[in-house]
Amino acid sequence: MWLMTRIGFFSVVQKPDNQHLTIRSRHRDDLTRLRQHYLPSLTDSQSQPGSEYPWRAKATHDAFAKALALIAKDIDYPVVQDELSHSLGASRAAAGGKAWSMLSGTTDDAQIPAASPWDGLPWSAAMPAGKAVAYGAVIMDARGNLLLREVKNHYDGYVWTFAKGRPDPGETPRQTALREVFEETGVVARILTPVPGEFLGGTTINRYFLMLATPDVTLAFDNAETSSLCWATPDQARERLGLTTNATGRKRDLAVLEAALACLPQPLASPIASREDWKTRPMPALRRSISIPRNIGHEFDETDMADIRCGLLPKEMEDKWFVYYEDGVLYLHRSWTGNCIYRVNFAQFADGWRATAVDINMHPRQHNMADATSEAGLARLFTWLDMLCRRGAAERRKTVSDKPVTDHAVKSASDVASGDVSATTAAMNIALGAMTSGHSASSSGETSIEASQTQLATPAILRKRFLGCLLGGAVGDALGAPVEFMKRAEILHRFGPDGITDYAPAYGGLGTITDDTQMTLFTAEGLLRAWVRGAFKGITTYPGVVAHAYLRWLHTQGEQGECDVVFGEDKSGWLFGHHALHARRAPGHTCLSSLRDMPSLGVPAKNNSKGCGGVMRMAPVGLFAQRFEQLPQLTFEIGTELAALTHGHPTGSLTGGVFAVLVQAAVGGASWTDALDIAKACLRAAPTHQETLAAIEHAERLAASGRPSQDAIAELGQGWVAEEALAISIYCALVAIDFKHGVVMAVNHDGDSDSTGSMVGNLLGAKWGVDAIPSHWLAQLELSDVIAELAGDLYDFADWDVGEYAKDSVRNQKTWDKYPGF
Incomplete structure (x- = not known):
């Protein structure tokens, strides 16, 4: 946003990975005046010499919105350029004049399509002979109730009727109808559709639109033509219109009512959407x-x-789209972001209605469906429209039968065909795919890795993000391993003023991983084995199968739990067979004890621990969910459940859900701001979320503060407990310039350096992909080939044609041998 005010000129943007607005100016005093008079919470002005805007400061969206309101209230001048000259001097006034001159010569490249006067109307533009034409409207609310007006003094025998009137000179039919509605009811309404037909009155031929009232209707309306308003159900409307003693008018209004009702489903099973x-x-x-x-x-x-x-x-959160129809145009918005992705134009022909044109959002940060403009992409859009119709029919059947619908999964095509509301909803979500949004582009002249990574999420790019997430987490783990139990002062004393910046010896080698990566890998393996179980047996449990994976990890640590699980060589699967994993790398006491004591598979831990051992292993949940195009709330629930297998305190498990959602959003291309908004929305729905939410928001504030990273991380804690590890990871992700900068920052502190390094590596790798990780770190990383193979399987599994009904028995057997479903 460019903002030209009497106190200064500003450029307002949201920078990548920062939840606050950056307010920039050519002059420091502009920011000072803004802070002194309208925006007291604006941070101190920071200098950035050589840039387009040498001075900048930060503010929250809410604070800036309040400041704008105050600035607007202070507008008391008739001529902008004169006020700029009086308040800021002749030079600024001249610059303002140049800006106006440039704007006056621009064209509107983002035009909103407006129908020509007779486009989409079922009537002839030629006026009929003998009688004048009037235009009016049947007004509904979202529930299908009708707005009736009581005629003043029941003039000409009319008691209750609809608004209508003759055109003023130069008016189009739409303009006449909208004006008459406002004059006779005081209501601002949106045209939904013309009502087919012409309706004969005493002195006019009448044509009507069906309109949807905006929410702020006031029934206490009284003017020269209308004495009162009322809402009525269709049956009540029939009764009240029938009170009119003018036979012609009564017959006309009842016919208009039925024609208008026929434009919508009967009964109306769900509210009519409006903008x-x-x-x-x-x-x-x-x-x-x-x-x-x-x-x-x-x-x-x-x-x-x-x-x-x-x-x-x-x-429900499963509904990924908000869709509304207005005067021949269907608008499809993503429900999470509000971005308009499709705008579909409809027209009526002799053989029915047809979609004649579509506008498709091609903004790279709002819509990344690469083939949306292809014939296949358009076919997918029409599949979705078919399902929208089918969903409406299913809802009406449900309303009539009052039979509850509980199945939230599409089991087969027959579910959709049979009219199951939930199945149809799920199929609709799949039909158009997952449109991601939220990349933040850099301003002109200011480059960043964020801008360079803003690309369409092609399969190749997604695969790199999956690899980046697991390999990045392992790299951060290995970087932090040598200093896990050291204070920051000790780290600086041993490695120099920059701290540890490269692998150092740990556990007998360089680039060696710890229990953090071990448990992350077993989480990934457990998710895949749970999916394989479902494919082959038709039933599965993610907590149970992942718990089984954790017990296999417990065996690699030389221990066995109370839960009676037999590990034979023929049942251990692929991952357990890698002997390098059978190494004890400072495993967490809570993880060991809770798994030893687990009474049966999938039972949550009974302890009250909120150590970081639950959250630090949850990245695979986000990757797994991304390939399923899974709702973030479900991702959150799975992450929370799996963390709770070892950590019984609410914070110890809820942080796992948050971290899984952040990974899912990051790998899909969301900005950190959008990812955090989604994760916090999921978190707020959970009881006892306050401690985790406070830690997240603390990290966000510190990231926006500009404070030195070592001070900010120290304020967030040491990372031994879950909310501190999550907060440190979020902070480092928000302020990281590149992958190396982020993970080095994450390990040089007093505390659990390998866990925070691992989590930051997961996040930044998911965001920027494997190519962002320094190659020499990857080359020296222990078990890098195993980690890469598992990341690849997490990406590929959704396309595996295996299971009870698959035809390739060889592929079936290989898949079961690698990831046996138990």
Whole structure:
């Protein structure tokens, strides 16, 4: 945002991986005036010589919004350029004039399509002979209730009726109807669709629109034409319209009512969506407009269009889309971000309705479906539209039967065909794929690794992020291993003023991993074996199968638990067979004791520990969930459950859920701001979340403060407990310039250096991919080939054609041998 005010000129942006706004100016005094008069919480001005904006400071979004409101209230001048001259001097006024001159010559490349006067209308533009034409509206609320107006003094025998009137000179039909609605009811409404047909009155031929009222309707309305307003159900409306004694008018209004009701499903099973229902962002100028060939699209009948006009309001987090229809255009927004991804234009033909054109968001930080403009991408869009119609039909059947729907998974195509609401919803989410958003681009002249990594999430890039996540975590673990139990002062004394910046000897070698990476690998293996079990046996349990994996890890540490689990050579699977993992690398006491005492597979730990041993191993959950395009709330729940297998304190497990969601969002391309917003939303839904949330927000504040990293990390803690390890990891991810900078920062502190190094490595590797990791670190990393293979399997498993009904028996056997499902 560029902001030109009487106190200064500002550029306001959100920098990559920072939740606060950066407010920049050419002059330090501009920021000083802003801080003194409108924005007292603005941080101290920092100098950045040689940049386009040499001075900058930070503020929260909420504080800046309040400052803007105060600035707006202070506007008392009639001419901007004169005020700039009086307040800031002639030079600024001249610059303001140049800015105005440049803006006056621009064109609008992000135009909102507006229908020409008769586009999309079912009536002829030629005026009929003999009678004038009037335009009006049937107004509904989201639940299908109708707004009726009581005619003043029941003029001409009308008691209750709809708003209508004749056009003023130069008005279009839409303008006339909207004006008449406002004049006769005081209501601002949105056109949903024209009502087919013409309706004869005493003196006019009447044409109507079906409109949706905005939420702020006031029934206490009284003017020269209307004495009162009321909401009525369809049956109540029929009754009240029937009170009119003017026979022609009564017949007309009842016919108009039925025609309007026919434009929507009956009964109305779910609310009609409107643009006011959700936070939305406009379609950007960077878009692709495509005329839809008839062979790709297909016809929609009136029943289909009735469902489409209702749109889609997200009811559960599984609903990834917010959709609303307005005057022939269907708007599809991502529910999490509000980004408008598709804008579909409909038109009526003799054989039904058809989608004639679509605008597709091509903004690289809002939409990364690379083939959206291809024939296959358009076909996927129409599959989704079919499912929207089917979902509406399923909801109506559910409403009529009042039969609860509980199955939230698409078991087969027959689920969708049979009209199961939840199955259809899930299929709709799959049909258009996962559109990710939230990359933050650098401003002109300011490059960063974030900007260089802003790419479409192609399969090759996603695979690199999966590799980067697990290998990056292992690298951070190995870097922190030599200093895990050292104070920062000891680290600096031994390794120099920059601390440890490269591998040092630990456990008899360089680049050696610890229990953090060991348990992360067994988490990944457990998730894959749980999936294999489901594919082959039709039933699985992630906590139970992953607990089995943890007990195999316990065996690598030379111990065995109470739970009666037999490990034979033919049942141990692929990972257990790597003897380098059978090494004791300072395993956490809580992990050891809780696994030794686990009474049966999948039972949560009974201790009250919130050590970091639960959260530090949860990165694979985020990767696994990303390949499933899984809802973040479900990712959070799985991460929490798996951390709770060893750590019984709520913070010890909730942090695991948060970390899994952060990894899922990062590998999908989200900015840290968006990733944290999603994770915090999941966290807030959990009881006893306050300690974890406070730690996250503390890390965010410190990252925005500009304080030296060693001081900020010291304030966050030492990382031995879960919320501190999570907070340190979030802080380092937010301020990291590149992978090396982030993990070096994460290990040079008083505390659990290998765990924080591992977690930061997971996050930055997921974000920037394996290519961001220094090659010499990868070359020296212990078990790097095993880690890479497991990361590859986490990426590939979703495409494995294996299981009870798979035809390739050889592939089936190889998969079961590597990841036996128990």
